Amino acid sequence: MSLKLGDVVPNFTQASSMGNINFYEWAGDSWVVLFSHPADYTPVCTTELGEVARLRPEFEKRNVKVLALSVDSVESHLGWIKDIEEVNNVKVDYPILADEDKKVSTLYDMIHPNSLNNLTVRTVFIIDPQKRLRLTMTYPASTGRNFAEILRVIDSLQLTDNYSVATPANWQEGQECVIVPSLSDEEAKQKFPKGFNAVKPYLRLTPQPNK
Structure with missing residues (x-):
C-alpha cells in the first residue's frame, strides 16, 4: 500500500x-x-x-x-x-x-x-x-536520521495548521514566516498586526504570529 x-x-x-x-x-x-x-x-x-x-x-x-x-x-x-x-x-x-x-x-x-x-x-x-x-x-x-529536522517539521505543521502562514527554507521556531498567497494585502494587514515585508507581491514575510 x-x-x-x-x-x-x-x-x-x-x-x-x-x-x-x-x-x-x-x-x-x-x-x-x-x-x-x-x-x-x-x-x-x-x-x-x-x-x-x-x-x-x-x-x-x-x-x-x-x-x-x-x-x-x-x-x-x-x-x-x-x-x-x-x-x-x-x-x-x-x-x-x-x-x-x-x-x-x-x-x-x-x-x-x-x-x-x-x-x-x-x-x-x-x-x-x-x-x-x-x-x-x-x-x-x-x-x-536527523531528528531535529523531524521536530522542526512538526513545529511548522502545528504552526501552519493554525495560522495563514507557511514556513520558508531552513525556517526555525521563532523566525519570520511567509503569508499564504490566498490572503490579500488588506486581509494580511488585519490578520497580522505586527505587519509584513513584501519582498515580492507573492512573497510577504511576517514575524511568527504565535510569538
Missing part, C-alpha cells in the same frame, strides 16, 4: 516492547511519529533510538507520541533496549513494534526489496490527531 500525504493512515494491532498496541487507540488525540529501523543490535539504529529517547521531552511538549518498528521479535527488542540505554545513557520509555509478520510494514510500505531484503528501511511518518499522514521521509540504511 502506498500512502500519500493527506491520506488517513490504516489502523493496526501489533505486539510491541510495551504490550499489544491498537494504533488508533494508542495514538488518541496526539500527533504521532512512527519510524522504522532495519534491525535490532545494529550500530546506526542504536544511536537513532537513543536519540529519540533523549528527545522525548521535546516530543511531549508538542503533543507527539513516538513509535518505533522493525521486523524483530519482542524478545529481541527487550534485549536490545538494554544496549540502547547503556550506550546512550537514556531510558527507552516508548514502544517498539515487533512486526515479525510484516503486517504493519506491508500496510505502510516500509519494505523496499531493492534496498534491503525483507527488512524495513528508515522511514518516518508524521501523523496528525485526525490520523492523516502529514509527512513521510525515507533514508538509506547507511544514514542515520
